[in-house]
Amino acid sequence: MMISSDGKTRDLITSRPGAGWDFNLNRHAYHDIEAKHGPHYCVYNRRFMCVYMDDLPTDEGYWLLRTKAACLHTGEWPIEFKGRDAETLMDYLFVNNIAKVKPGRCGYGIACFDHGGLIVDGVFVRLAEDRFWYAQADGDFVNWARAHAKGMDVQIADPRVNVSQIQGPLAMEILQDAAKDGIPDPFGYFGSAWVDFGGQDVLITRTGYTNELGWEFYTEPHHDAAALWAHLEKAGAPYGMRMFGLDSMNIRRIEAGILNANSDFDETTTPYDVGLGGFVAMDKGDFIGKAALEKADKGRRLHGIVCPDGEPRVNGRVEWNGKVAGRVTAGATSPYLGHGIGYALMDSTEAGPGTDLMVEGRDGKMYAATLAETPLYDKACEIPRGKIVDIPDRAA
Template identity: 45%
Template sequence: MSLNTTRLVVTADNEGGWDYGTLRGPYSAFHIANGAKYCVYNNRLMPVSQKVSREEGYWTLKQKAGLFDTGERPIQISGPDAEKLCNKVFTRNVSNLKPWRAGYALLTYPNGNILCDGVLLRLAPDTFWYVQADGPVYSWLIAHAQGLDVEVSDPNSWVSQVQGPASLDVLNNLIEGGLPADFKYFSVRRARVRGQDIIVSRTGWTNEAGFEFYTLPNEPNYDGAALWNAVLEAGKPFGLDVAGLDSMEIRRIEGGILNNGSDMDDTMTPFEAGLGAFVDLSKDDFIGKAALASAKKESRLIGLISDGGEPVREGPVTIDGKRIGFVTAAAFSPFLNAGIAIVRLDQPHADGTKVEVLSRDHKTHSAVLAQLPLYDKEKKIPRGLVVDIPERTSGADKKPAKSRKPEAAHS
């Protein structure tokens, strides 16, 4: 078969011409100077690569802290019927989400298939931010808000992440007054950095400890460039470095974090994507509930590990030459010293099933299916219950991660 081992990226050129339909973030000047290449995500330019290499950025993320400028788009839902709208469109019970907490949330079509995913922040009893993945969420919310006393608006916020074992040390050094009290996993707080207001949440896209920070450009004290520089300065004592999505991609595959539109899409239900835990069929009616109640509950997504190097994205996965699925995301894991992937199966197969996978060397290699996440199965690392800092070795010399108990303030 014909292999597609190339990709398309966006770069900055000092020339005139077509330049419409995409948004540059507040840190664009830094990224251009840093040699970034971009993808388009939510019509926003998101750096997929930076000056630091993919592997160097990965090790910074695993051992210290990485700074990532990401393309999620916050949408504000506010007013007396904000909770009612949220319960109408999201598959989870939003009434259980307390102010200044966040939770993973899915939207589905009436047929039960996935529209989009993201993180829902509750900033007040009547105010939510939905920090969405790439998808048509804004128009969907506007359409379903008709007849309700609610306003759907764009706060024009830009989202970035600091991830890695030193990330909460960076946060403690960054915000006025230090790390917020009781800042647990999926907590949300309003904070100040050198006089300007931001929102922070203890969330991320890596399954490492970390936080995300959200600009508030409508506040009079907003200064995007100053905020970015403040994060860099706060992280310097802890080895913080700016990395691109390519480095984050390796870790999110290891951690079993899905990308909407590729790992899962509008041909799949949340159950088929292994996300049934986020569907509450006991709550009042929501869009897609009737279809989901009768849908098959087995997952068709699973991980893969191969000693044959990085698999080809969209390449076939076979058993004795017969296709059983395809690769939706792939990388080489320096920590596992193996090729890794997320696989969409035609039919469910068990953990440990031996398969073959097409790799970037244009050859088919042996592999094994593995449940996601590929390690840290109980997700103790992002919850701050353990801090694993692996030594940078490879092959037969690879040593196990060193573990230490997190500081009480970071748990």
């Protein structure tokens, strides 16, 4: 999804009847089922990912996520690492300590260039001692990984898997009804399990992009996707579940302090710049970018934005003390909080939470705003862990 420099238009794609070259773009397994809702797509990892649907306004999708359950078929790209040296390679590619993640568990993987700038992030699941699936965000990662695998006993492959998320306060009830044996035990936060959905064995993980209670499921090439979705849709119907688009999810991920690769961070920012420094395992062996990160400024430049009277414009300017001091990397209006929210990437580490400044809004005007800590609420992330189970009241 591209946003123009004027902030008033963006480039989306949609499917149209007719034959012809499809430019090698990849449709997910549920593309044809999704089509009846009037989806509009972005291209993410050369995959279609729904941004919004004609039959579901963005705010309606947001409240569906917050009060019931919603499903997004994502553009995340699972890459398989398999072999005796799979862990060794991943521990070298990522700043995180991969070895600490045991089979059956998930982890968060961040990769950097030699200079410490970020390449990509994503969630990986350790399927066995010598086998991982890494669901990468949009970015040029797989060939980077292959280039560093020379001489190692590891195969890097595309298993052609699609990742979908079912998120929201009723997501676990849906899982209980959909899985033959109910919710797996154990199935804690960042856990994984294989379950029987209508006679098909499917990998699920307690992960997501919303900081809501929820889980993800992985559709493999041998699955009957139509039958799998029919089974999940039937289980979700009593709870009001339906498909939705990224625009609705985007609001919630900003509230939750979740970052988006290539907009909130890129090769010009280090993990410390954007608040991911806590994931850098300096106490492990060598990894790509370690030397640069040891010398890097440990201050943070990316912060949340609270904007009472406007919606921050993506790529809009941020002014502090009358001078341009940064840019907006994410912006939305939160139906729950009732005001504009977003992220600001500041030019220096001098400004931080509590700093009053001005941000450019979607209408081109400047609005008073304050930098804020993220997440904007649920600071301890108790909602996705199931420790806060209250369904929020919908704003009038």
